Amino acid sequence: xxxxxxxxxxxxxxxxTQNLTTTGETTHGFYDAIVFKKFQAMLGGKVRIMITGxxxxxxxxxxxxxxCFACPIIEGYGMTETCGGSATTxxxxxxxxxxxxxxxxxxxxxxxxxDMGYDAQGTPPKGELLMYGPSNMTGYFKNPEKTSxxxxxxxxxxxxxxxxxxxxxx
Numbered sequence: 001x002x003x004x005x006x007x008x009x010x011x012x013x014x015x016x017t018q019n020l021t022t023t024g025e026t027t028h029g030f031y032d033a034i035v036f037k038k039f040q041a042m043l044g045g046k047v048r049i050m051i052t053g054x055x056x057x058x059x060x061x062x063x064x065x066x067x068c069f070a071c072p073i074i075e076g077y078g079m080t081e082t083c084g085g086s087a088t089t090x091x092x093x094x095x096x097x098x099x100x101x102x103x104x105x106x107x108x109x110x111x112x113x114x115d116m117g118y119d120a121q122g123t124p125p126k127g128e129l130l131m132y133g134p135s136n137m138t139g140y141f142k143n144p145e146k147t148s149x150x151x152x153x154x155x156x157x158x159x160x161x162x163x164x165x166x167x168x169x170x
Contacts (some may be wrong), residue, residue, distance in 0.1 A: 059096035
């Protein structure tokens with residue numbers, strides 16, 4: 001790679017990353033046309049949005065993909081027992097490293113785990129995530145013991161430790 005080409009790619013990546021983390025914007029007229037069009041062509045060149053879920057994705061990887069493919073990526077959280085998505089980020093969110101806030105049909109709360117030092121009333125609130133809503137299952141098929149372990153008064157215990165951020169995201 002020539003010095004000029006390397007400088008252009010590095011400069012394009014830095015400029016788009018800076019713009020992404022301050023404004024949430026994933027596109028850049030000049031750099032997308034000159035540098036990132038090959039990345040976009042790998043996916044057909046017409047991708048307008050992506051969604052990720054099932055496991056956390058690092059903020060660095062998420063930002064890299066947003067910059068290269070020039071499209072927003074929504075990150076979601078949910079469980080099979082809650083019919084999939086329970087929380088998602090919003091398009092244009094400049095911050096990575098969280099899974100957004102609850103969807104309209106879901107209520108979230110935290111349960112303290114004193115043995116691990118997690119306090120749902122602390123700053124920031126941290127504990128086991130509980131979910132409530134019409135999308136929650138009513139129980140495990142022919143397994144009342146397992147059902148009573150994780151489902152109490154309609155609240156589904158996720159088994160995941162979460163932090164509630166000041167903006168309402170988890």
